[in-house]
Amino acid sequence: MPQKKLKLADLAKLAGVSTSTASRALNDNPLIKQETRERIQQLAKTHNFSLNAAASRLRLQKTKVIAVLINLDAETEQSIDDPFLLKVVSDINLAVNRQGYELLLSNSYMAGEDWHGYFIDGRRADGVIVVGQGKQQARIDRASEAGMPLVVWGDPKTEADYVIVGSDNFLGGKVATQHLLDKGCKKPLFLGEPEHAELGERYKGFSDVIEQAGLAEQAQLLKIDITSQAAYDSINRKLRSDGLDFDGIFACSDMVALGAMKALKERYVSIPNDVLIVGFDDIAMADVSFPSLTTIKQDTKKAGELLVEKLLAQLVGEEVSSSQLAISLVERQSS
Amino acid sequence: MPQKKLKLADLAKLAGVSTSTASRALNDNPLIKQETRERIQQLAKTHNFSLNAAASRLRLQKTKVIAVLINLDAETEQSIDDPFLLKVVSDINLAVNRQGYELLLSNSYMAGEDWHGYFIDGRRADGVIVVGQGKQQARIDRASEAGMPLVVWGDPKTEADYVIVGSDNFLGGKVATQHLLDKGCKKPLFLGEPEHAELGERYKGFSDVIEQAGLAEQAQLLKIDITSQAAYDSINRKLRSDGLDFDGIFACSDMVALGAMKALKERYVSIPNDVLIVGFDDIAMADVSFPSLTTIKQDTKKAGELLVEKLLAQLVGEEVSSSQLAISLVERQSS
DNA sequence: CCCACTATTGCAAACGTTTGCATTAAGTTC
DNA sequence: GAACTTAATGCAAACGTTTGCAATAGTGGG
Numbered sequence: 001m002p003q004k005k006l007k008l009a010d011l012a013k014l015a016g017v018s019t020s021t022a023s024r025a026l027n028d029n030p031l032i033k034q035e036t037r038e039r040i041q042q043l044a045k046t047h048n049f050s051l052n053a054a055a056s057r058l059r060l061q062k063t064k065v066i067a068v069l070i071n072l073d074a075e076t077e078q079s080i081d082d083p084f085l086l087k088v089v090s091d092i093n094l095a096v097n098r099q100g101y102e103l104l105l106s107n108s109y110m111a112g113e114d115w116h117g118y119f120i121d122g123r124r125a126d127g128v129i130v131v132g133q134g135k136q137q138a139r140i141d142r143a144s145e146a147g148m149p150l151v152v153w154g155d156p157k158t159e160a161d162y163v164i165v166g167s168d169n170f171l172g173g174k175v176a177t178q179h180l181l182d183k184g185c186k187k188p189l190f191l192g193e194p195e196h197a198e199l200g201e202r203y204k205g206f207s208d209v210i211e212q213a214g215l216a217e218q219a220q221l222l223k224i225d226i227t228s229q230a231a232y233d234s235i236n237r238k239l240r241s242d243g244l245d246f247d248g249i250f251a252c253s254d255m256v257a258l259g260a261m262k263a264l265k266e267r268y269v270s271i272p273n274d275v276l277i278v279g280f281d282d283i284a285m286a287d288v289s290f291p292s293l294t295t296i297k298q299d300t301k302k303a304g305e306l307l308v309e310k311l312l313a314q315l316v317g318e319e320v321s322s323s324q325l326a327i328s329l330v331e332r333q334s335s
Numbered sequence: 336m337p338q339k340k341l342k343l344a345d346l347a348k349l350a351g352v353s354t355s356t357a358s359r360a361l362n363d364n365p366l367i368k369q370e371t372r373e374r375i376q377q378l379a380k381t382h383n384f385s386l387n388a389a390a391s392r393l394r395l396q397k398t399k400v401i402a403v404l405i406n407l408d409a410e411t412e413q414s415i416d417d418p419f420l421l422k423v424v425s426d427i428n429l430a431v432n433r434q435g436y437e438l439l440l441s442n443s444y445m446a447g448e449d450w451h452g453y454f455i456d457g458r459r460a461d462g463v464i465v466v467g468q469g470k471q472q473a474r475i476d477r478a479s480e481a482g483m484p485l486v487v488w489g490d491p492k493t494e495a496d497y498v499i500v501g502s503d504n505f506l507g508g509k510v511a512t513q514h515l516l517d518k519g520c521k522k523p524l525f526l527g528e529p530e531h532a533e534l535g536e537r538y539k540g541f542s543d544v545i546e547q548a549g550l551a552e553q554a555q556l557l558k559i560d561i562t563s564q565a566a567y568d569s570i571n572r573k574l575r576s577d578g579l580d581f582d583g584i585f586a587c588s589d590m591v592a593l594g595a596m597k598a599l600k601e602r603y604v605s606i607p608n609d610v611l612i613v614g615f616d617d618i619a620m621a622d623v624s625f626p627s628l629t630t631i632k633q634d635t636k637k638a639g640e641l642l643v644e645k646l647l648a649q650l651v652g653e654e655v656s657s658s659q660l661a662i663s664l665v666e667r668q669s670s
Numbered sequence: 671c672c673c674a675c676t677a678t679t680g681c682a683a684a685c686g687t688t689t690g691c692a693t694t695a696a697g698t699t700c
Numbered sequence: 701g702a703a704c705t706t707a708a709t710g711c712a713a714a715c716g717t718t719t720g721c722a723a724t725a726g727t728g729g730g
Contacts, residue, residue: 005456007716018680023718033678054392058685063389068440069460081619086421096444102459104439105403110432114383121340123389123686124437228623258623264627282493284416285620288563288593290600321715342686353710358688368708390686393715458716 015040028053049106055324057123064095064130067104067125067309071132071140074260082226084281084298088131088153092304099308100125108139115139116146119291127151127311133158133197149314151307155198156322163314164322165306169198172296172327173205176250176278179294181209183335185248185276189230191260192252194221199252202280206250220246231259239267247275254279254286254295260333261289277334289334299325342412346384347526349482350375360387363412368378374460382453391459401431401646402439402460404446408473408523417561417590417614419633422487423466426639434643436461443474446519450474451481462646463484468493468532475483486642489535491657498649499657500641504533507662508540511585511613514629518670520611522553526566527587534587541585559591566594574602582610589621589630596624598670612669626668634660 006014012022016034024032025040027030043049057063068089075174089105098104104125111118119125130140137160144150144162156164180188188210188324194203203221208218222238231251257279261271269275271291279286281295302325310320347515352371359367360375378384392398392628414536424440431438439460446453454460464486465475465550472495473507479485479497515523523545529538538556545554559565566586586592592614596606606626614621617632635658645655 008718018718020681020719024679027718031678036678046454048452050449050452052393052456052458054389054398054715055685056718057389057716058387058393058687059717059719061685081422081425083418083421083619086418086425087416090421093442095442098444103440103444105438107430107432110437114385117383117385121383121387122385123387142524208424221700222499255619255623258620262623262625262627277374277466284418284563288590288597289603289624290597292597301462323728343688344686353689355689355711356709359709362688366708387686390715391688393685393717394689395685396715552730 006047006049007052010149011040011044011047014047015043057284061123063123063126065102065125066308067106067128068092068117069128069130070107071130072108073127081284082253084253084255084283085131087283088300091300092307095308098286099312110146113139115143116148120148128242129153129307129311143314149311151311151314153303155201156324157201158197163310163320165303165310166198166325167298167327168324170205172280173202174209174249175327175329176280176296177206177209179246179329179335180211180250180276180278183272183276186215187220187246188215188221188248188250189222189223189246190250190252191224191256193223193226196226196241199226202252226253226256228255228259231256232263235260235263239263244269244274247278249275251277251279253313254281254293257293257295258285258289261293272333272335282330286330287332294332294335295330297328297330312323341382343386346375346379346382349382349485350378353656365371398458398461399435400460401435401643402437402441402454402463403427404450404463404465405442417588418618418620419588419590420466422618423635423638426635427464427642430639430643431521434647439601447632448474450478451483455483461650464488464646466644467580486646486649488638488642490536491659492536493532498645498655500645501533501660502633503659503661504536505540507615508537508585509544509664511542511615511631512541514664514670515583515585515611516548518607518611521550522555522581523550523583524555524557525585525587526557526559526591528558528561531561537587549587557558561588561591563590563594566591567598570595570598574598579604579609579622584610584612586612586614589616589618589628592628592630593620596628607668607670617665620663621665622667629667629670630665632663632665
């Protein structure tokens with residue numbers, strides 16, 4: 001430990017000015033003479049000086065921190081498994097940094113019941129980005145009512161009084177399903193959990209197209225958790241009990257699609273000849289699986305930027321509204 | 336915004352005690368009568384009171400925050416792509432929370448050159464977990480010399496004066512390679528980047544076993560970036576130029592293995608009949624790919640716990656040392 | 671030479687906790 | 701009942717910034 005931490009007052013003394021001048025100089029306040037400003041900034045650099053963020057936050061009543069709250073359904077501790085969610089977090093991180101904010105990674109376990117109290121009153125963050133609407137909508141509502149600056153990654157069609165950013169899941173569902181039909185699918189299967197906000201919309205899109213095509217009789221819904229394991233198991237079980245009574249799958253996520261693919265391949269069901277598959281998300285694995293996976297791409301980069309942008313707008317008191325991101329079909333070998 | 340934020344003094348007034356009593360009561364200080372403590376804690380709960388963390392940190396000179404620094408090689412902004420790294424972060428997050436700390440997610444872009452100044456002097460965190468040794472070892476050294484509480488996820492065999500937690504990559508390399516040979520591989524190929532600390536050890540393990548088996552002549556090394564795309568491209572290129580002059584691949588990571596698998600499958604090279612494949616990491620995809628991927632499992636859960644534990648030990652002044660995590664071979668269809 | 675004005679700097683209060691020390695009340699001992 | 705201990709609480713200072721206001725110096729006009 002070379003030298004003791006110096007505080008602003010020490011730096012000021014070194015520079016031969018008052019603390020207030022030093023403070024203003026570091027913040028590039030034009031009240032201070034240009035020359036003095038530069039001299040002090042230089043001095044700060046050579047001495048590796050950094051402001052005490054705690055003191056600064058206390059005084060300013062602002063933290064320059066954005067919290068990202070992973071809203072898992074399960075109340076138990078749980079690490080995040082879906083690479084897509086992690087990708088979203090990673091892209092939010094980038095956007096946050098680009099705006100000069102820091103990222104506090106949190107979850108329902110830490111934040112407890114009273115999010116407003118924990119983050120805002122507790123001066124841990126200036127605003128919160130909630131990833132995943134989950135089934136904890138009540139908590140989100142409460143935080144929002146308490147006036148917590150808040151943006152949610154979810155389905156923008158949801159009726160809510162907070163701001164939501166998300167893909168056009170309904171359209172995604174339609175596009176995916178239409179694609180299956182275009183490729184000759186007659187007996188489509190939806191693999192996923194329609195109760196969940198985003199997935200519900202995808203299922204609606206699915207149903208919509210099916211209805212239009214007069215295939216309602218032949219279509220099926222297989223409710224499962226959003227994990228590749230669940231998909232693998234349930235497709236296995238279905239093949240054993242019903243045989244191959246479908247010729248196309250719209251999986252609610254890529255991980256689910258990959259799980260299903262594995263089960264099919266193990267039983268020598270040919271993809272895409274016997275069964276067409278379309279996923280959702282476009283995670284890295286979709287491109288590298290074999291056959292590579294046709295999917296609906298969600299623009300996580302844009303999402304991150306938008307989420308942060310809207311949150312910061314709220315912080316300066318602007319009125320912001322939900323918005324929907326365009327999705328796109330990425331055609332690969334599985335269809 | 337229902338009510339204005341109340342501060343400790345307000346709560347104290349409500350309870351009819353002094354601020355100091357309120358403070359101690361909330362911290363369960365036995366100086367305060369049991370009964371009073373409970374009464375005040377109850378009051379705090381009903382009023383949704385939360386302490387101002389900024390003030391608390393300023394006073395205590397502690398933040399109760401641990402920073403996780405993703406140490407990417409590239410200096411450019413970049414989101415994290417490898418699901419394995421994200422899994423590590425997610426598991427660290429869990430371990431951090433379990434110890435009652437919060438997690439500041441950061442990267443070399445935010446932290447700049449002077450990590451000690453930024454995190455410690457800046458009172459943003461009490462300690463730092465660096466994920467990935469990368470090629471920025473100089474910065475890590477500097478931070479460590481400056482006395483920054485620090486633990487690194489990397490290869491524990493690295494000569495360094497800071498604490499490293501990581502898998503036994505050398506052993507992993509040996510086990511993986513031995514497994515290939517046991518399965519009949521005669522012309523093994525290492526796919527990866529030996530310059531990188533962790534990967535270098537895996538390669539050493541590879542070479543070691545090859546040497547012992549007298550296969551040095553037949554073995555090959557293909558240097559590539561650690562991405563599935565790079566693997567896919569380079570295997571493709573190699574097949575085109577050299578034909579199939581190998582019968583087993585030890586890929587430095589699962590993502591790399593999967594990229595290679597894709598290229599092979601597209602050219603109808605049978606796995607595991609024509610080429611055996613072993614990966615490293617055991618990401619979720621390894622189990623769900625087809626054929627499923629034999630790999631070396633790294634225990635990220637344990638890693639997270641150990642990293643945090645060792646960091647906290649440093650904070651209370653204990654002497655801690657690097658440690659190596661056991662790895663295990665997970666046999667699947669690709670071998 | 672004084673006044674008004676601007677440019678630059680400094681003083682001191684405030685942000686909301688925590689904690690060493692002082693204080694009070696109540697019990698205990700001789 | 702005086703002296704002493706113990707239990708419970710309060711007072712006030714300190715953590716390191718930022719900023720409204722006051723102060724000073726320098727400039728130019730009348």
